[in-house]
Amino acid sequence: MDLLEQIADRLVDAEVPPVPERFEAGVRRKLHPRLLASHVVEFAVFAMATGLWHMATALVAAVQYTLVGSWPAANGWMAGQPSIPADGDDRGPAAGGPDGRQE
Numbered sequence: 001m002d003l004l005e006q007i008a009d010r011l012v013d014a015e016v017p018p019v020p021e022r023f024e025a026g027v028r029r030k031l032h033p034r035l036l037a038s039h040v041v042e043f044a045v046f047a048m049a050t051g052l053w054h055m056a057t058a059l060v061a062a063v064q065y066t067l068v069g070s071w072p073a074a075n076g077w078m079a080g081q082p083s084i085p086a087d088g089d090d091r092g093p094a095a096g097g098p099d100g101r102q103e
Contacts (some may be wrong), residue, residue, distance in 0.1 A: 001009075065071055 061071060
């Protein structure tokens with residue numbers, strides 16, 4: 001008989017005391033307000049900040065497009081965001097666009 005079977009046999013015969021009557025009330029009183037507070041802080045700090053950053057990025061790009069006539073460069077402060085070439089050819093390199101050289 002291996003160690004896990006011995007432990008399982010001991011647990012089968014073990015007496016488990018009943019849950020105290022006021023246990024759930026204590027959990028609700030202590031844990032629930034803390035969980036709510038942590039969710040509110042997490043949303044206010046992280047989710048709102050991320051949403052505002054993405055909204056600001058989109059608004060700045062729209063203002064730049066309005067004033068200059070081109071989208072921000074992909075290697076600028078908006079790195080990782082898709083950009084449209086200034087010459088209007090939006091096919092991209094895979095479809096034989098400006099850098100695709102499939103002519």
